[in-house]
Amino acid sequence: MDSSSQDKNLPATERKLQQARKDGQASRSKDLSHLAVLGTGSVALLVLGPSIFEHLKLALGQQLSFNLSTLASNGSMLDRLQDMVMVGLVASALFAAIVSVAAVGSAVAAGGWVASLKPIMPDFSRLNPISGIGKLFSKQQVTDVLKLIFITAVLIMVAWSFMANSLQSVASLVMQPSAAALRHVMTWITSGMSLLLLVVFAVAVIDVPLQNFMMKSRLKMSHQEVKQEHKESDGNPQMKGRMRARAREIAQRGSVQAVPKADFVLMNPTHFAVAIKYDEKTMAAPQVISKGADLLAMKIREIATHNDIPVLQSPMLARALYTHAELDREIPSTLYTAVAQVLAYVYRLKAAMRGDGPMPDSFAQPFVPPELDPLSKTVLAEEGTP
8 A cells, every 4th residue: 555645634524523522522721721721710809809808807996806705705705716717618618619710611612521530541552661751752742832931031031021121110119108008009910910811812823723723633634544544434336336236136025015006017027027017197207116037026916916907028128137127116217218118018908808808919118218227238348348
């Protein structure tokens, strides 16, 4: 086989993408997760910080209030400590819940929801040091390292520029009242965090499509893999052929029960039999309601004879109908004329048997295009072979 067929340059099929998701593989952007965690955490602190601070201030003021009864009852200090711990736990749990929802939401937004336990199942092949060393120099790893270096450099430049431009104003806060200085510090910190988040946001906008591209690149397939997948999904052609032949055989055997409804039966003396029915009120064209070969053909002829259905010998037309006509379907249009000639003969024959007319002359073989007769095509192919 050509080695080029093994080059994985074809995009992954839908089946492979679905299998990858079942295995827990999906496009994930760490930078988008970082942005979600940092951004949501910062917004949560700005929005919830004042309220939490007031609760902590109130609780702390209550705990630091002492009187004679408090000093006389030492056990009350433990209750106060528990109250303070509870306030801190509730605040921490609320903040952790908000950040966790943001982290999960960013992961789902990047690659969709994937429910699979395979990534956390034990896999001892991951302990192979040789494969581990190879992953250190993979395309994904090199991309991650270069991206990390770039992000770090940009963040350092932005932080240095921001601090250099605002260091003088921050140093002058010692000359201002405490409340104004604290407000200025809060504004300074908020501005600095906003700039850093803006950098992370810009990187995330680039990283999300990049990770999607890298994911599809890792899942690319070779020509041989695509062929193998089609074979597995569609089934082996030889097996499918045998299954179709078996299904046709079963259908033909079942169609024997429809022979008594036929208008006539065409035979190729011993090998093929085809039962034809035509109802001008319900059918646009004659239909094959039963057909068979060899023993099944003899059975069709036997049933037709038993039910007084005309059985005519027309080898070429019988072979053509057996090969090209489907059960309970209209016959091919190229055979309309030939079947119409047979129907006309059968109608005259039935009329004569009822006493409504003279007996028709001997049955004349209708014309069948040679290309529709499998035996004629076989003979022509043999004659054309040198």
